[in-house]
Amino acid sequence: MRRGIDLLSENRLRLSREEALAELRADIVRAAYVEGDFVFASGLRRGYYFDKYLFETRPAILRRLARFLAELVPEGTERLVAPALGAVALGTAISLESGLPLAIVRPDPEPGSPRAIEGELYAGENVALIEDVVVTGGRALRAISRVREAGANARHAVAVLDRREGAEERFAEHSASYAYLFTPEDLGID
Numbered sequence: 547m548r549r550g551i552d553l554l555s556e557n558r559l560r561l562s563r564e565e566a567l568a569e570l571r572a573d574i575v576r577a578a579y580v581e582g583d584f585v586f587a588s589g590l591r592r593g594y595y596f597d598k599y600l601f602e603t604r605p606a607i608l609r610r611l612a613r614f615l616a617e618l619v620p621e622g623t624e625r626l627v628a629p630a631l632g633a634v635a636l637g638t639a640i641s642l643e644s645g646l647p648l649a650i651v652r653p654d655p656e657p658g659s660p661r662a663i664e665g666e667l668y669a670g671e672n673v674a675l676i677e678d679v680v681v682t683g684g685r686a687l688r689a690i691s692r693v694r695e696a697g698a699n700a701r702h703a704v705a706v707l708d709r710r711e712g713a714e715e716r717f718a719e720h721s722a723s724y725a726y727l728f729t730p731e732d733l734g735i736d
């Protein structure tokens with residue numbers, strides 16, 4: 547099994563960057579694109595969904611995603627932060643790829659519940675927030691607020707897919723730069 551994966555990786559070394567990205571786009575659509583009537587966590591209702599767990603749990607996709615996403619993490623970043631649950635696998639993969647340590651932000655912890663941020667995070671650190679699918683950007687911005695409350699500098703967000711629902715403008719309003727790998731249009735959707 548392991549040998550098969552390694553052989554695949556060796557073959558990919560022969561692809562150009564553009565070919566590798568095109569292959570990754572096709573693999574993500576095959577793995578995670580679902581049509582239907584979906585109400586998102588934000589309350590938005592749309593006719594398709596990208597099930598992030600279906601691409602984040604496949605090593606052959608996750609490994610390649612981590613390679614491309616690590617390139618979007620700005621110079622000077624000292625720590626990655628991933629909001630639980632979905633982005634934790636992705637954050638871990640980018641952490642392994644980049645060597646940057648990872649902290650995990652719990653979703654909306656109640657008063658008296660466990661820590662909002664797990665792992666180490668220090669005041670003054672430059673942090674990049676990792677997200678899988680961004681719709682409104684609400685989840686990522688809440689995590690950025692938690693990180694800022696802890697005294698760290700959360701000025702950048704990195705995502706696999708931006709669904710073009712206005713998140714880019716929201717990040718800018720909150721003084722965070724934002725880079726993403728794909729839009730639905732890149733994936734041949736819309």
Ligand SMILES: O=P(O)(O)OC[C@H]1O[C@H](OP(=O)(O)OP(=O)(O)O)[C@H](O)[C@@H]1O
Binds near residue numbers: 678
């Ligand atoms: O940009 P937004 O409008 O905030 O929506 C996107 C968020 O919603 C999804 O998470 P989900 O609610 O499925 O949570 P999970 O990661 O805990 O499964 C997705 O993985 C993002 O984290």
Ligand SMILES: O=C(O)c1cc(=O)[nH]c(=O)[nH]1
Binds near residue numbers: 599681
């Ligand atoms: O808003 C969401 O919850 C959401 C949308 C989407 O396309 N994919 C996903 O994993 N979550």
